[in-house]
Amino acid sequence: MIVVGVDGSVTARAAVEWAVNDAFRMRLPLRIVHAVNRGPYQIARFPEAGLSDALLREGRRILHEAAALARERQPTVEVTTQNIEGTPAAVLRELDKEAVEIVLGSRGLGGFAGALMGSVSTHVAGHAHCPVVVIRAGQRPARGEIVVGMDDSPGCEPALAYAFEQARLRGAALRVVHSWQLPVHAFAPEVSYDLDEIRTAQHRVVENRVAAITGDHPEVAVVCEAPSAHPVDALVSASEQADLLVVGSHGRGAVGAMLLGSVSRGVLHHSRCPVAVVRG
Template sequence: MAAQQTGPVVVGVDGSESALDAVRWAAAEAASRNVPLRLVAVFTPLPAAPRHDMGLTAAYMDQVVTSLRGTLEVAAEVAAGAAPGVEIGTELRTGYPGQVLTDESRSAVLTVVGSRGLGGFTGLLVGSVAVTLAAHGESPVLVVRGDRAPDSGLPVLLGVDGSPAGEAAVGIAFEEASRRAVRLRALHAWSDVVVDPAVAVLVDHQAWETEERALLAERLAGWSGKYPDVEVDRVVVQDRPAHALVQGSADAGLVVVGSRGRGGLAGLVLGSVGQAVLRHAQCPVLVVRG
């Protein structure tokens, strides 16, 4: 059974279609957790301008603020339609979107954004705000990608790697699968690309795979007892983790990953696997910090 949670679900809105998709997901998440939904729009003022430009700057500020208030009203209507009965609050804040939403995440049970906002450049697969929040958010961060509905009935796909962030992701993934009443697909991908080709023929791949299966079983131990309602499929593949997770996202309702894996370098707050999944997954991605 899912744990009791407090704090709102926070979602960033900016008027884009991607953000409205995020609002629908956030509303469903708030309803399933029985917590309030907080819609946050961010006004980023112009930098200091020369005195003769101040009239234009003031007009710009008024126009943008009015537009953002309208954006919040539309988002609130969409949220109410997606999850009737959810308590909805709106907030217009000043600052930079990534920083503001990171600050909001400190008191949130979940922070949600679309994969791309109005500021996205053509060709980019994920926006800078989503990347920033996934790297620095203090709550789990849900980046809404693809066309999956929250109630798709598809399994939760979990990337398991044995890292501290990965351990936190395991617990969240079980919770998400329980809340959605779907299967959990626990995926552990390993690769022997680091082995010198000259000695590759000497490697006992069967023994290696047996060891990796034991690692997966160890990481899942105890969680099935806490969530007996969740059916678990254990999958071990010889592949690069990012590639395996992106491929697996094709028939998943949600992908859950840790913010950093075992191969993370000191100073990085979002590992290469997390970044790749954010950019290429075919369904929403939930990033969990350790």
């Protein structure tokens, strides 16, 4: 199933539209969830019983509206809803065990995302084992292209596979971007490089990695690029004409946002289109 988190915000509505369309393409059921988070209200002047009823009613209203939107967009998709006690990040992490994909808006009402890179989106994208798609508000015409960032490590393969599948389902082209930068030799500034040779080598890295999976998706048109640029700059530029930008997550830290690599975090901050973070 696909899981989408909602909190009544504009971006949550956009997330529902994205999620139900993906559920339709994948032929999967959609579960819409709302986190009933009592934490911010647990102070003496709020009676617990009245607060509980109010939060539950509001959650049911948000879920009802989201479900109506999903069924309007894709009537054939099986849609269920859940009001779940807990913080948004904890709720989504628990559902990660069952989900094929988790979708949430980039800006919520202090709920499922908060700031563009708020604690919830950072935490979920950094911890979830399934792909996490972060959606921006606002309508964009379809570009017919999926962009995926890759490097020369095996950790990028799940992101590459996810991007190929998204391109196949949408009938879209796939742009594979592998950016590179010249190494800086602080103690040997006179070192020179043959840039044409480096570009050729970088293109070969991309083509060899892509060739291993292209055979499974012969219907997907693939364009490979190896620009000399910082990865975040290259991917954000490519996102201008993309329907979805896919990145891996190579963070190595022990907790929180450190589990999300610096490129993933940078792309989530600046991308012009929805971003899917796929952990290796």
